[in-house]
Amino acid sequence: MGLQAVVERNEDGIATALDILTQAYGDRVERGQALREQHGHTTTWLRNQPPDAVIFPKSTEEVQDIVRICATHRVPIIAFGTGTSLEGHVNAPAGGISLDFSQMDAILEVHAEDMDVVIQPGVTRKALNAHLRDTGLFFPIDPGADASLGGMAATRASGTCAVRYGTMKDSVLALKAVLPSGEIVKTAARARKTSAGYDLTRLMIGSEGTLGIITELTLKLQGIPEATSAATCSFPSLEAACNAVITSFQYGLPVARIELLNALQVKACNAYSKLSLPEAPLLLLEFHGSESGVTEQAEIFGEIAGELGGTGYTFTTREEDRNKLWQARHDAYWAALQLRPGAQGISTDVCVPLSRLAECVTATEAKLAELGITAPIVGHVGDGNFHTLLLVDMSDPAEIAKAEGYVGWLAELAISMDGTCTGEHGIGQGKAKYLERELGAGAVGMMAAIKRGIDPDNIMNPGKILLPAAGLA
Template identity: 60%
Template sequence: MVMRDAQAGPRNEEGIAAVLAILKQSLGDRLQTGQAFREQHAHTTTYLPSQLPDGVVFAESVDDVKTVVKACAAHHVPLIAFGTGSSLEGQVNAPRGGISLDTSRMDKVLRVSPEDLDVTVEPGVTREALNTYLRDTGLFFPIDPGANASIGGMTATRASGTNAVRYGTMKDNVLSLTVVTADGEEITTGTRARKSSAGYDLTRLFVGSEGTLGIITSITLRLQGIPEKIGGGVCAFPTVKAACDAVIMTIQMGIPVARIELLDEVQMRACNAYSGLNYAEKPTLFLEFHGTEETVPLQSEQFAMIAAECGGEDFQWTGDAQQRAKLWKARHDAYWASRALAPHLAGLSTDVCVPISRLAECVAETHADIVEHGYLAPIVGHAGDGNFHVLILFDDKDAEAVARTEAFVERLNRRALSMGGTCTGEHGIGQGKMTFLEQEAGSALPLMRAIKHGLDPNDIFNPGKILRPGV
């Protein structure tokens, strides 16, 4: 199913040739057409096939972005924004060819306002670079998707991560954007004010649009104060359901946990082997609490009581920064740890999100599905907000294995939708989940198409993503 939606579309050969000539003349060596550059900018960390652009522009300024947009618009040539290439649903592929617009050189922090707890950055700034820059201010940017993604890419895909249960996702932390639209002009979507009733919420429209409505050129973000005290720990459970029940009870009791991550027994086995850990190979929760010297131990004690009630083992808690860093490094390396279980196999990483009250049911049914069909498929999730991921390892050269894998993905998405959930909590739609978006959006899909057509009438911005062509 996902493979069908990722098929290549018709190419505008004459237009592509014209745009390449224009950009070569106006941008010089900021345009690259070599095979290695093109392959790098079609790279996608999923089993969807790479679809190369015809050229790559390394934009260094807003004027560069405008030049590319105007050329592509004039000749109806596809334009695909590229941050760091860490997307999981084929967002950076070029199914109709065209230009990949790499914003990694637009990497300046433009302004910091410690008093207002906000910052404005160019799209190529990565989350790690931003937090390094902010370190001396006592502030940090909390959205942590694991990969060292660019802020522009995180905004475009409405990224989330391990801290979302306390700090929200990108949609909660973006105050304003500047965006180059299809006419080649730059607009500002909002102000730095923390609330507004003025007009349509254009900021939220572009957050999560996956580059299909315009090119983001700057982002104004909320910041948070670095907590006085941080504590974290690990707790194993006899079953996935027991671990999820502990998560649900923790959230419903209002314990202000900052991170609460679920890893099933297969994922724990992978992490132990890959990261040199020796935890029990059982369904496990990784947790972190942010607060003061007084509140963090109290929150940990409250969780320990909940865990015991749900059948959990002793909660191993620590305030040591090095131990916590090792724990979360292992969590962030979960994808590579899972791939190391069977390096000869391909991996399809997929995610869904359900209301917190249905999390235990959805994860337990998914776990049973994996066992019943004999898949090698670790589960890991941002359990505090009902979002979990499954990485299915399979032989992508075997047609039957591909069909079984895609059947599992379809069952998982239908399961989440039937529980009032969504087909993706943070991976986005890209090429891989267009069919499931149609099922989820239903009668709202024509309105999405109308918005796309109104802002991008010639379909130059990342065509073949989010909305399936020809439907």
């Protein structure tokens, strides 16, 4: 079910490469069925497509060796971080090798005076911030899941702090990658800006492992703010909540985080996280700065919210209170699953210009009600980005088809508003059919030309982003 690119399987090449790789890497080449299925995991209705083996490299040089062997025998290679991607990114439609980077998790260099860090791709965002705590610095990109930073770069991830600190494209200064040929490339130096040639760093960011394998990252860090305050405010409608967001930015309020939860999601969070928030559209905010600054920012937002019908506005600088609220937001997925026990949660996201946000979110909630789909809404609304989590009975083909139809409707709605079919989840397999509709044939053709030029045998994560009609091998 769902649209998946058809990619030819190379049986003889896979068998030969596996024999060579097993001789070279021994028990780090795993072929167990359960492990392979875990590495083809996909939290969509796309069927699981496991690789033929999983290998655990420990260095850039080992990745280079594995890629050269696979390239010689035209065997697909799929990079795997922690498996938290949402659009079939780690599926192996033509089989091949999954490279699991869990053993490449070293923090190589911390340059506190330059506010940057050099890491291997298997480092997770929580592990990095724990390591940095005593330096007074932190890495702000927070997609919710404790994802690997290599995977976050490959999918151009963002999250709750993107409204102030940007996304992965803004936080990666340079990277090292192994190309399909086996060549190792460095895309930039540690300098904060450069005009030297093509921007290869950002070419690799968001390429979803289709152009090469990221083996090292240089990341920009931020100073831990002197003070932080968190606030909550309920609204009579989704439109009023979205208008409060728009007004805040027009006012120039430097919000660090601003999250929207619709009434259904608030209900789920109350039950799961033992909160007592009003079951109405809710904004959850965070302000960073000086002690007086965060208080002033919170008070200004309170005035804006009040003018738009906001009620129950509260803010706090107490760390334990802030952590409880944000933990509830990060647990929203698990909370939502309790609304329909036994159902699978299928998450999808879109992003629209801020001026169209209220219209898009309101239409989305109405469409879900019309279709009878249980699907709470959350959003990083400071960026115009929001998510719906569809609770689907995966044993019911009619229900799956209805849910898939809704995802298509939402993607088309966002595109019609000059938005995107995915603000942060990526294209993978699940949204490949919307890419040309969003960007046009010329842009997709240019992507295909880049892919063919770098990966003529289509061994790097084949079947993702670009459909077979793009003319790939």
